[in-house]
Structures are given as structure tokens and as C-alpha cells.
Amino acid sequence: MRAALGVLLLAFALGARAAGAPYFIESEFQPARAYVGEEVTLRLRLLRAPGVPYGVLRPPRLGDAAEVMPFGPLRTATVRRAGVDYEVRERAYLVVPRRAGELVLPGPELDGPLLRARQYRGAVRGAPRVLEVRSPRDTAGEAWLPARRVTLEESWSRDPDALTAGAPVVRTLTLRVAGVSGDRLPRLEMAAPPGVRAHHEPDDFRSRYLDGGVEGRRVQRVVLMPLEEGEIGLAALGIAWWDVAVDAPRTATLPGRVLRVGAALAPAAPPLAPAPASPLHLLRAFAFALLALGALALWAHLRGQLRREARQRLRAACRRGDAAAAHEALKDWWQAAMRNEPAPRLLRMGEGWDALARAQLAALDAALYGGRAWEGRAFWRAVRPWLRAKAVRAVPKPALPTLFRLQARYAASAAASPPR
Numbered sequence: 001m002r003a004a005l006g007v008l009l010l011a012f013a014l015g016a017r018a019a020g021a022p023y024f025i026e027s028e029f030q031p032a033r034a035y036v037g038e039e040v041t042l043r044l045r046l047l048r049a050p051g052v053p054y055g056v057l058r059p060p061r062l063g064d065a066a067e068v069m070p071f072g073p074l075r076t077a078t079v080r081r082a083g084v085d086y087e088v089r090e091r092a093y094l095v096v097p098r099r100a101g102e103l104v105l106p107g108p109e110l111d112g113p114l115l116r117a118r119q120y121r122g123a124v125r126g127a128p129r130v131l132e133v134r135s136p137r138d139t140a141g142e143a144w145l146p147a148r149r150v151t152l153e154e155s156w157s158r159d160p161d162a163l164t165a166g167a168p169v170v171r172t173l174t175l176r177v178a179g180v181s182g183d184r185l186p187r188l189e190m191a192a193p194p195g196v197r198a199h200h201e202p203d204d205f206r207s208r209y210l211d212g213g214v215e216g217r218r219v220q221r222v223v224l225m226p227l228e229e230g231e232i233g234l235a236a237l238g239i240a241w242w243d244v245a246v247d248a249p250r251t252a253t254l255p256g257r258v259l260r261v262g263a264a265l266a267p268a269a270p271p272l273a274p275a276p277a278s279p280l281h282l283l284r285a286f287a288f289a290l291l292a293l294g295a296l297a298l299w300a301h302l303r304g305q306l307r308r309e310a311r312q313r314l315r316a317a318c319r320r321g322d323a324a325a326a327h328e329a330l331k332d333w334w335q336a337a338m339r340n341e342p343a344p345r346l347l348r349m350g351e352g353w354d355a356l357a358r359a360q361l362a363a364l365d366a367a368l369y370g371g372r373a374w375e376g377r378a379f380w381r382a383v384r385p386w387l388r389a390k391a392v393r394a395v396p397k398p399a400l401p402t403l404f405r406l407q408a409r410y411a412a413s414a415a416a417s418p419p420r
Helices: 002-014 279-320 323-337 355-370 376-387 402-414
Strands: 023-030 033-035 040-048 066-081 084-097 101-105 129-134 149-156 169-178 196-200 204-210 213-226 230-234 237-243 248-254 257-262
Touching: 023 129, 040 066, 084 129, 149 237, 149 248, 169 237, 213 257, 279 323, 279 376, 323 355, 323 376, 355 376
Parallel strands: 033 129
Antiparallel strands: 023 040, 040 084, 066 084, 101 129, 149 169, 169 213, 196 213, 204 213, 230 257, 237 248
């Protein structure tokens, strides 16, 4: 890592504009040409000579043309040029363009004492940079997923070749994508075959920021209950993606498999009746229940406050027609309403909403990533009924029979152990 950073800093120094200058400001996109939705690394660097006052570079300003987030720690190093040792401070950002065309980065601006030092007055901005953004390719109706690498894996809570009728098993599907954050990954559609009941648990989204870029992960857990003995076939799963390294379409696949289900086990003998609890145990249980109810009430109040604040910010953004701010407020509302579950993509956020609200979510998505006009007031009128406290519970979830629900909990807890 240190050797690679040294080579990079040497390249920066060789590109400096003049030997002996007090400081240089540099910026670059990696790569310089990308697709809509593709991850791009933006690096901003300040090279400062000895004795020059301290300075920093302001974060990039790209408006609603792209998503921008800091990436990795601040890097510092020293490089020697023409007998002068320059201190290098580099900050990296992840940039995800939202629409095709030229994405112009204004020259990075200085801040701090160096900006106000009269003896060093001069270029307080670096040179502007342009990122060429290409339109998404035709993916035959599949979700557009530009990435560097995609893997699809599965694991089972029990051996799928030795299942029992009436006993649930948890199948865990894991999608890993290099170059796309977890909240932007598409959902895998798994239909339950005949003779099996299926219950989909809430998806888990994660993002890791590594030296090479972001790696997103989406985990889907499906509780399967075979209803009768025999062999049950599961269809193959696949997800189409675009390999930005070779500029070609690819498909990550998970082959189909056959579940072998044995006959149901005989019911176990009923448990013995428990001994009656003592008054002291009842008093302790009552006190614990009161504490739990108080904590639950406080948590519900705080969560409701976060939802209300997010709705207010969303309403203000809709009134002024700010699509990017509306998107951020909507994600904050989702996390508060869904118990800190990471916000999914806009179109999935409207599952269970009416057609008008889903159409407005699609319009917001088109405004963010397609550069189309957006009517904020119409959006607010359509989604406002679904942002109220009671509307959160209106998002449908598959219902389970009581016995299935209890068995699913047991199977989900068993899934935490290493799969066979």
C-alpha cells in the first residue's frame, strides 16, 4: 500500500505546473468516462511547500447531477520536487452520476489560513474537470447494474438433502457487488415451488468501503416449509449486470437444485406442567414488564419524532422542487419508520402503496437519474397519506400460520450456526 501511494504521489509531483510554487491544487476522476449509476472515484489533492500556511480543500459541489460521499481516510505524504519537499493531503470521494452528458466539477476551492494569506494570493482554485457520463445500455427489461464484479451465493440452515415434511429450513441468498452500494442492489425474485410454503424475511443491506471502492451486499432470507415428502425442485436464479471493466453484459447465476424431503416426525410427548411461580418471582416479572413497557414507549416516541421531522423536511423540499433533498428526507423517514432498516431504492420503497404514489416515486427516480422535470407538489399530495404513522403498518407482509411462525423463528435462530 505504501509503495503504491509513493508511486502515485510521484506522478502527482511530476504533473505540477511549475517548480518552486508554494502550493498546487489537483483533481482527477477515475475513470474519466463512466455510465449513469456507475461508481467513480474523485481525488482532490493539495500539495503545500514548507512554510506555507495550513490549508484544506472544500468538498466537491456537483448539485443534483450526482451522488457524492466521502470515501476512505484523509491521506498525507511527502514528495520531493526540484529540491523542495511538498506535503500532500489527498481526500477521495465516491461519485455516482445520475444522468448522461458532461458532469463538470468546478475547480476545487481552498479553505483555511492559506486562503487568507496575502503573500500567497493567487490561484485559489484548481483546474475544472469533466466526467463523460454515458447512458445506460439496453438490458432487455432487467435492472441496470453497472459493476466491477457480481457474485451470488446461498447457504442453508440445515442440509437441503435431508429435510423433513412440516419442518422449516432457512435459505439465505447473498448478492455481493463491487462498485454499487448495498441500498441500490436489486431484489432476487424466488417463487415458491408447489408443495412448499415460503416466507421472505426483511432484506439486509450493507456497504463496505475498501481501497478499491464500495462493495454492496444484499442478504435475503427465505423460510421454506415442505408440506409433504418427496423431491422438490428449486429453479435457478440469475441477475443480469454490466461489466464496466470490459464493457459487456454478464449474468451471475445460482444453479437450480432438488430438495429431498422425508416423512414428518411423530409428535413429541406433551411437556409436564410447570410448577406454580412464587409471589417474589411474580413481583420481579411485573417490575421487569413495567421497565420494558417504559423503554418501549420512549423508543416509540423518539422514532415518531424522527418520522415527523423527516416528513417536514420532505414537504419543504417538495414545495421548492428540490428532488435531491426530497430523496434524502424520504430515506430518513424510511429508516425511522422501519426501525433503522436501510432505505431501499425508490421503486421498492413503494411496495404496498397505491398506483398514484408508486408513479410519483418513479417520477422522482427519473428526475434524479434521468434529468427529467419533477413536480414536487404533486409528489407530496400522492405520498403524504402513506407517510402517516398508521400508513407504515399498511405495507403488506406475508402472513404465516401460528405454527409456521414459531417454527420459522426456530429455523432462523439455527441459521446463525455455520451452514453444512
